[in-house]
Amino acid sequence: MQPLSMLNGHPNRNYLPGIETNTGPLGHGLPVAVGIAIAGKLTGNDYRTFVLTGDGELQEGSNWEAAMAAGHRKLERLTVIVDRNRLQQGDRTEATNGLDPLDDKWRAFGFHVEMIDGHDHAALLDVLGADPSGRGKPLCVIANTIKGKGVSFMEDNVSWHHGVPNDDQFAQAMKELI
Numbered sequence: 001m002q003p004l005s006m007l008n009g010h011p012n013r014n015y016l017p018g019i020e021t022n023t024g025p026l027g028h029g030l031p032v033a034v035g036i037a038i039a040g041k042l043t044g045n046d047y048r049t050f051v052l053t054g055d056g057e058l059q060e061g062s063n064w065e066a067a068m069a070a071g072h073r074k075l076e077r078l079t080v081i082v083d084r085n086r087l088q089q090g091d092r093t094e095a096t097n098g099l100d101p102l103d104d105k106w107r108a109f110g111f112h113v114e115m116i117d118g119h120d121h122a123a124l125l126d127v128l129g130a131d132p133s134g135r136g137k138p139l140c141v142i143a144n145t146i147k148g149k150g151v152s153f154m155e156d157n158v159s160w161h162h163g164v165p166n167d168d169q170f171a172q173a174m175k176e177l178i
């Protein structure tokens with residue numbers, strides 16, 4: 001967050017190697033990913049496209065326009081992972097603009113839905129590693145998570161969306177995590 005830093009607030013493909021598209025303004029990731037997945041289908045390319053979205057981010061309407069297109073085009077090589085931590089910038093998602101029943105919403109848009117514990121790496125590998133060929137639908141993985149997991153004073157606490165730990169908090173967090 002310093003002037004001229006490579007690490008400005010939102011990742012920028014012009015400064016950072018490995019970043020394929022600028023995001024950060026919420027609601028851009030899924031529409032871009034759907035475009036990439038459509039391109040793969042049109043060119044007969046078998047790559048898979050993965051996109052990670054926040055749950056609060058899903059309040060942006062652009063996501064649902066993209067989801068509708070993904071379902072319509074049966075983009076089985078597209079996977080959306082929703083970080084379902086139930087917190088957004090200033091409050092809980094359900095207190096702001098409720099998303100539940102979130103799984104039914106994705107199904108209604110033509111997705112196959114898997115709901116998992118997002119902290120369970122084996123479960124993540126299972127659902128992400130499964131061969132999508134023949135599924136005929138894009139996949140939505142709703143990963144239930146706890147924001148700040150593993151750091152007692154950060155867990156499920158909305159103030160850490162933008163929080164910066166002081167030296168003592170940093171030391172305690174590292175002690176709890178390692």
Ligand SMILES: Cc1ncc(C[n+]2csc(CCOP(=O)(O)OP(=O)(O)O)c2C)c(N)n1
Nearest residue numbers: 024025026054055056057085087088089161
């Ligand atoms: C279009 C747009 N509006 C507002 C913001 C400001 N903003 C940044 S993160 C955030 C909350 C996002 O919530 P969520 O997707 O649940 O992410 P998490 O809280 O899990 O980090 C908001 C409103 C933004 N980056 N882009």
